[in-house]
Amino acid sequence: MNFIFHICIMLPLLYANLFSQLNPDYDQDLAKKLNADDLGMKSYVFVILKTGNITNPTKELRDSLFKGHMSNMKKLADEGLLVTAGPFNKNDKNYRGLFILNVDNLEKAKEIVDTDPAVQGKLLDTELYLWYGSAAIQELNKIHNKIQKKGF
Secondary structure (H helix, E strand, O other), X not given: XXXXXXXXXXXXXXXXXXXXXXXXXXXXXXXXXXXXXOOOEEEEEEEEEEEOOOOOOOHHHHHHHHHHXXXXXXXXXXXXXXXXXXXXXXXXXXXXXXXXXXOOOHXXXXXXXXXXXXXXXXXXXXXXXXXXXXXXXXXXXXHHHHHOXXXX
């Protein structure tokens, strides 16, 4: 009876210990800097950019709005608000691209995407979703700047 009691107490503790080992490479300062939780994750807003209501703008308007779109993305990235962005290949859903924004609520994300000239000009529309991902992706822009040979 005593043996069974010890097994019933010790076995769950042993399993809990085996499956919750601390990562030997864990960097507490970096985790704190990136606002990572214990899993190294955090909340973001994932933005899908879609074709907007204005589908046939003049070339001058389209060029102007997309120039502003690219400038706005650079500004947001420099401010640490835009973690990553990029276009989609042609698809049947009219999805044009994505943003991952370094904010944890949809209202703030909406304020940010509404600063985009292509959104303001109705060339692009947006869908916003809360997303839980690695806190490490915030470091992408630093790495990208070291490998980007030409600007947009």
